[in-house]
Amino acid sequence: MRQLSHVNATMIAQVEDVLRQAVYGAVESNRLVGHQDFVYSVVFSPDGQQIATGSRDKTIKLWARDGRLLQTLNANGWVFDVVFSPNGQFLAASTQGGKVKLYRRDGRLLWTWKQQPDSHSETLLFKLTFSSNGQSIVVASDDRTIKILNLNGRLVRSLKGHQDVVWGVDLSKDGQTIASASEDRTVKLWSSDGRLIKTLVGHQGRVNVVSWSQDGQLLASGDMQGVMKLWHRDGRLMQTLAAHTTDIFGISFSPDGQLLVSASADQTVKVWRQDGTLLLTLKQGDAAWRVAFTPDGKQLVSSGSNNLVKLWQLHNPIVTRLLGHQARLQVAFSPEGQRVASVSWDRTVKLWTLSGRLLTTFRGHKAIASGVAFHPDGQRLASSDGTGIIHLWQANGRQLKTFSLLGPTATIDPNQNAQPSAECTTVEFSPDGQLLAAGNTIQNLARVWKLDGSLVATLTGHQNGIGRIRFSPDGKQIATSSYDGTIKLWHLDGRLIRTFTGHKGEVQDLAFSPDGKLIVSGSHDRTVKLWTVEGKLLRTISDHGNKVYAVAFSPDGKTIASGSRDHTIKLWKPNGNLLATLKAHEDVVDGLALSQDGRWLASGSWDKSAIIWNLQQAIDINRLEQIGCDWVRDYLRTNPDAKDTKLCQTN
Secondary structure (H helix, E strand, C coil): CCCCCCCCHHHHHHHHHHHHHHHHHHHHEEECCCCCCCCEEEEEECCCCCCEEEEEECCEEECCCCCCEEEEECCCCEEEEEECCCCCCCEEEEEEEEEEEEEEEEEEEEEEEECCCCCCCCEEEEEEECCCCCEEEEEECCCCCCEEEECCCCCCEEECCCCCCEEEEECCCCCCEEEEEEEEEEEEEECCCCCEEEEEECCCCCEEEECCCCCCCCCCCCCCCCCCEEEEECCEEEEEEECCCCCCEEEECCCCCEEEEEEEEECCEEEEECCCCCCEECCCCCCCEEEEEEECCEEEEEEEECCCCEEEECCCEEEEEECCCCCCEEEEECCCCEEEEEEEEEECCCCCCEECCEEEEEEEECCCEEEECCCCCCCEEEEEEECEEEEEEECCCCEEEEEEEECCCCCCCCCCCCCCCCCCCEECCCCCCCEEEEEEEEEEEEEEEEECEEEEEEEEEECCCEEEEEEECCCEEEEEEEECCCEEECCCCCCCEEEEEECCCEEEEEEEEECEEEEEEEEECCCCCECCCCCCEEEEEECCCCCEEEEEEEECCCCEEEECCCCEEEHHHHHHHCCEEECCCCCCEEEEEEECCCEEEEEEEEEEEEEEEEEHHHHCCCHHHHHHHHHHHHHHCCCCCCCCCCCCCCC
16 A cells, blocks of 8 residues: 555555454464365474374374474374374374374384274274373274373283273373273273273263363363363363364363363364353364464464364454453453453453453342442442442452442342342442442432442432443542433532533433543434533534444543444544544444553443453554564465465565
8 A cells, every 4th residue: 555656545544444353353373284185183392383283185294383384294094193292302193094103303203003903993093192201102092992102112001991982082291190082972080000080971972082281180071062071180070061063073271271272073163261251263164173272372273174274363462352241341440550340231240451361250230230430549349230239349359338329328238139120320439539429321310429328419400311420530520421412510519510412312421531621422323522521512523333332531631432333443533533443343332441551442342242452553553564464474474375475575
C-alpha cells in the first residue's frame, strides 16, 4: 500500500481493518508440508529446536523449528509414533511390522527391535515413550501387553493385564508410574518394575491415549467417543469432559501443567485449562492425530490425516482472552492496573491477571450478576446482581457485606430467596472509597451508601431504569444514564443538578473525562455523544452499525472507547476522529474499562469472554504490520506453498 500512489482513504481503511482482524485472530503460524500420507505423530525436541514427524508415507522427517526440512529418514513402513529421548540425542519410532527403531538425532539408525508375533498375524506397536532417565523405552502393543526395552534394544519386560489391544502408554516424569490405555475400555497404572497398581474404569469405549502432567499428579485419558477424563495419580476421577464428538487420538499437558490440549478425529485441536474450561478450538482440516507443546509452552504443533503439520501460537501480543464464564459479562480494572475483574450472568465474579491467569472465582450471587467495581484500595470490590443485591468482597473472595437496592438500608439476609430479576445493575465506588452507589434497569432510582451500610441518598427522577452510575473524578457529583433516554447529574445528597437530553434511545453507559469537564454517553440509538458537564452537547458520533452498549475515557482524556452490538470496539479522539476499530468479539461488546496507565483496555461481551487489549499496539498500524509479519515470517521463508515471499521483506 505504501508503494502505491493515488490510493484513496477508504481503501486504506479497509486494508487496515483486514490486517487488524487477521492479527487479532491469528493462531496458526506455520505449516510443515512434505509428507505424502497421514502424519500420525509429531513431537518437539527437548530443547525446542527441532520437530520430528512420523507418517504413513513410511518416512520420519526432522524439521527446524522455523519449518525448514532438515532430514528425511526412510522407515520402511508406516510410522505410528516418534519420540525424543529426554536428553534429545536419540529418536525412537514405532513402525509397521511390530518394529521399534532407535536413531541418533543426526538420523543414523542404531538398532531395530522386532516383536515376534504369537500367531500368523503381524503384531502392531503403537504409542511409545522414553523413561525419564532415558534408559528405557515403553511401547504399547496390539498383543495386549506393554513392552519395556532397554537402550540397547533388548526386551526387558512385558506387562500383561489388559484384555485387548493397548493403544496408548505414558510414563510419569518421575519414572515411577506407567499408564496404559486399551481397547478393553480401561486405563491401567503400573509400577516401573511392572506391578499392576490400579485399574481405572469409567470410559464407555476404546481408550486411545493417556498423558501425564509434568508434575505427575494428573493423568488425562481420551476415548473413541470423544470423552476426556482427568484422574488424580491415586486413581480418583477428577473430571469428565465431553471434549470431542469422536475419537481423541492425542493429549498433551503444557510444561507448567496449567493447560492441556486434545487432538481428535473430529478435525479439531482443543486447548483446555486444567479445570476443564475450553480456551481455544483449532481446526486441523482433517482428523488430528497428535499434538504437543513446545518446551516453553508458547506454541503447539499438531499432525493430521491431511498430511500436514500445523504450528500454532498461543500468545498474541495484542489480545489476551479471559475465558471461563458461561454467560455475558462486564469488566473492571484494579487501581494498580495489574488485575481485571469480570462479572457475569452466570452469577460469578472472577479475578484475573493481565496474562489471563484466573486468580479467584467469587460465588454468592443468586441471580444474574452484571455490575462490578474495584475499591480505590484495590483490596476490595463490589458486585451487583439482578435482584438489586450488592456484595462487598475482599479480593481473596471473602464476602464482607451485602447491600440492597430494594430497601432503604443495607440490612439484608444474604441467604434469602432471589427476588424477580432486575436484568442489569450498575455499581460504583466514590474516588475516596467512602461511598458506594448502585442502580438497576428495573427501578427508576439509585442509592448511595457509606460502606458501613448507612444510606446517604436516594436518587429519584428518572422515568425508566438506570443503565450506569458514575462518580465524577473529584467525587462531588454523580451521573446516571437511563433507559428513559436521559442523563442526570446529581449532588451527593440526591439533589438533581441537571438533565441531559438528546439521545433518541436508551442511554446504556456514560463516563466522565479525567478532568471531570466532559461526559461521554453511549445509547441504543447507535450514537456516542460528548457533553460538557454543564449539559452542552459538543459532538455526536454515529459510526457504529448498531446499539452502543459501552463507553470509556482513557486516563489522559485523549481517547474515547465505545463498544457496540455490532461486535466492535471503536477508539476515537474527542474531536470525533476514528483511531481504530477493534474486532475480536463474536457478540455484543457490553463493557469497557481502561487501566490507570492507559496501556490496557478490557472489554466484556455477550460471547462469554473478556479481552485485554494492548492499546498502543492495537492502534499503531505500523506496529500491527510488524506483529503480523513476525507471526508469518517462518511460513513465508520456509513453506513451499507461500505465494508472496517478499510480502514482509523490508527495504
